Amino acid sequence: MDSVYLESRLMNAFTYIRRRAFGYNSKNTCSAVSVALALNYLALEREEALVPDDWQAELLDGGLPASSDSLDRAYPRAGRLSSFLIEKCGMGGASFATRITWAFNRYSKKMMPSDKRVRLKWTLFPRMSTIRRSIDANIPVLITTTLAKGFSWHTMVVYGYRESYGKTELLVHSGWYRSAYNDHYSFDGKDRFFQKEIWLDKRLAVFGYYFTLS
Secondary structure (H helix, E strand, C coil), X not given: CCCCEEEEXXXXXXXXXXXECCCCCCCCCHHHHHHHHHHHHHHHHHCCCXXXXXXXXXXXXXXXXXXXXXXXXXXXXXXXXXXXXXXCCCCCCCCCCHHHHHHHHHHHHHHCCCCCCEEEEEEECCCHHHHHHHHHCCCCEEXXXXXXXXXXXXXXXXXXXXXXXXXXXXXXXXXXXXXXXXXXXXXXXXXXXXXXXXXXXXXXXXXXXXXXXX
């Protein structure tokens, strides 16, 4: 008998998340990188001023940068939001739980219109029902793992999920430019880069973060 199968993902996630450049995570800055990816998605998808126009990340068409310097040359806007979160809002390296939400909510108060502010809250051991509700409402989720092999102590954007008997997985963006996590296709004589699909067991999510929109 075939198992029940359910899958869902954010609308336009391929263009607004997987095809976008992002900050270079070389100093355990995965929290700021993932928050910036999620917020950039919300700004593009909702067409609201959640991110300054000149901070919205470029399409990933200039190749995969090998350093923060090459990122700045190829995608000068891509790291601005994550850098601001780190330098001005206090979202330091290896941040998790309150260190992420406090810094994000500080950004929201500083940079968003009062009638369009977004809030972020965290929880321990996020429930799948809450993750599902956010994704189905077209709102990304963040998770932090702890003991997860190559993804240990890592914060990532969740932009989809799938469920079948006995197994629940989350579709995440790695936040890394390594070729193992990225791919490309050719169109009009040029290579177009994108993040591969990465599915993680939901049980690896130790901390969860949910956006609340005004």
